[in-house]
Amino acid sequence: MAEAVALHDLRSEIRGWLEENCPETMRRPGQILSGGEKEPIENPDSRVWLERCAERGYTVANWPREYGGAGFSMDEFLVLMQEMRRINARIPLGGMGVSMIGPTLLEYGTEEQKRTHLTRIANGEVRWCQGYSEPGSGSDLASLQTRAVDEGDHFVVNGSKIWTTLAHYGDWMFCLVRTDPQAPKHEGISFVLFPMDQVGVTVEPIKLLSGDSPFCQCFFDDVIAKKDDLIGELNQGWTVGKRLLQHERSGITSLAGAEDYYAPRERPISELAKDYVGEKNGNIGDTELRDDVVRLAMNTRAFLLAQRRAVEEARGGNTPGAATSLFKLYGADLDKESRELRLRILGHQALGWEGHGFTSEEITATRGWLGSKASSIAGGTNEVQLNIIAKRVLGLPD
Numbered sequence: 001m002a003e004a005v006a007l008h009d010l011r012s013e014i015r016g017w018l019e020e021n022c023p024e025t026m027r028r029p030g031q032i033l034s035g036g037e038k039e040p041i042e043n044p045d046s047r048v049w050l051e052r053c054a055e056r057g058y059t060v061a062n063w064p065r066e067y068g069g070a071g072f073s074m075d076e077f078l079v080l081m082q083e084m085r086r087i088n089a090r091i092p093l094g095g096m097g098v099s100m101i102g103p104t105l106l107e108y109g110t111e112e113q114k115r116t117h118l119t120r121i122a123n124g125e126v127r128w129c130q131g132y133s134e135p136g137s138g139s140d141l142a143s144l145q146t147r148a149v150d151e152g153d154h155f156v157v158n159g160s161k162i163w164t165t166l167a168h169y170g171d172w173m174f175c176l177v178r179t180d181p182q183a184p185k186h187e188g189i190s191f192v193l194f195p196m197d198q199v200g201v202t203v204e205p206i207k208l209l210s211g212d213s214p215f216c217q218c219f220f221d222d223v224i225a226k227k228d229d230l231i232g233e234l235n236q237g238w239t240v241g242k243r244l245l246q247h248e249r250s251g252i253t254s255l256a257g258a259e260d261y262y263a264p265r266e267r268p269i270s271e272l273a274k275d276y277v278g279e280k281n282g283n284i285g286d287t288e289l290r291d292d293v294v295r296l297a298m299n300t301r302a303f304l305l306a307q308r309r310a311v312e313e314a315r316g317g318n319t320p321g322a323a324t325s326l327f328k329l330y331g332a333d334l335d336k337e338s339r340e341l342r343l344r345i346l347g348h349q350a351l352g353w354e355g356h357g358f359t360s361e362e363i364t365a366t367r368g369w370l371g372s373k374a375s376s377i378a379g380g381t382n383e384v385q386l387n388i389i390a391k392r393v394l395g396l397p398d
């Protein structure tokens with residue numbers, strides 16, 4: 001009872017604060033900042049919104065206060081999300097700091113590492129990128145060859161990472177490196193952090209067919225990673241790296257349990273269908289399409305509820321362990337299914353890539369559909385998730 005009253009009071013407080021502090025232009029979909037200063041900002045209000053939220057710990061509300069969070073429990077966090085959703089507020093801060101390296105540092109970082117890095121993430125000061133995949137190591141990540149040699153108070157890193165998302169905006173990289181080439185492959189890896197703006201780091205964008213370059217290849221030539229920034233034990237980086245992947249996978253499918261509270265980036269499929277295909281008695285006019293839209297909505301709802309249950313069962317609102325792969329697998333398929341459906345609804349209006357003949361909603365849908373092809377590859381392919389589920393969740397023999 002007392003808890004319910006406290007949540008009610010918190011809700012009123014948050015509602016009042018949001019009304020006063022969320023800029024009008026942040027109450028609709030748009031650019032979400034990921035930290036640092038390298039990415040061009042489309043609207044200065046994004047920065048204002050980020051700073052105001054950071055001041056109250058709302059960028060990472062479920063982190064402890066001493067590291068820049070608001071110390072919220074899962075229920076309190078959901079109240080914040082619900083209130084943000086009520087006014088359509090966009091997330092003040094996203095990116096790999098908040099969703100990947102931050103939660104990993106909370107579990108594996110020393111007190112000093114937490115104090116150094118977490119607050120800067122929470123304030124949006126630093127943008128992170130992920131140095132995992134290499135030209136010869138993707139699914140078989142543990143075969144990675146980027147070498148780090150112990151030089152006393154620092155490591156010297158040489159090698160290359162590929163498919164590094166938006167590394168050209170990155171200020172720091174979390175990176176898996178080989179520190180013992182003689183050891184069995186999983187036992188000679190360490191997890192290090194280093195700044196990208198240093199001599200020896202070269203970042204080359206990889207041009208895609210679309211003309212965009214969200215991916216980069218990074219080259220390291222005698223790059224310095226300080227020993228202070230070794231996360232976990234030397235040669236035990238595989239354990240830390242795997243845990244980070246669970247956070248990544250849970251982020252890809254919004255396993256934080258808050259997906260249905262954030263302001264959506266696109267309008268609901270049912271509305272789109274009524275607009276493009278027509279209405280009958282207030283419903284989608286085409287009955288076959290209506291069935292498919294309803295089936296997708298039910299599957300999405302069931303998926304979100306199953307996610308929430310798993311998150312609540314896992315150590316008080318944390319990312320679950322290997323079971324995260326179940327959600328990554330199904331979430332990727334669901335994402336593709338919903339993108340396909342949007343395309344089907346738009347018909348020939350989904351043929352546009354740019355230009356005046358197409359609305360920005362149509363272009364977003366087409367690009368989103370192409371982008372969704374990557375959801376079963378990023379963060380580990382569907383086949384790799386199936387392997388993890390078989391071995392680590394179901395306990396089947398190797």
Ligand SMILES: Cc1cc2nc3c(=O)[nH]c(=O)nc-3n(C[C@H](O)[C@H](O)[C@H](O)COP(=O)(O)OP(=O)(O)OC[C@H]3O[C@@H](n4cnc5c(N)ncnc54)[C@H](O)[C@@H]3O)c2cc1C
Nearest residue numbers: 130131132133138139163164165374377378379380381383
């Ligand atoms: C959108 C996106 C963003 C990414 N961002 C980053 C990033 O920021 N940092 C980073 O380090 N990496 C990033 N990656 C890379 C990603 O982690 C790899 O693409 C992924 O792990 C697969 O590796 P690969 O591309 O080398 O494919 P491969 O490992 O060569 O796999 C090729 C095919 O073989 C299959 N296969 C491989 N091994 C097995 C097996 N044992 N059993 C069954 N099938 C198997 C795979 O499922 C796949 O279909 C990103 C990828 C994408 C798509």
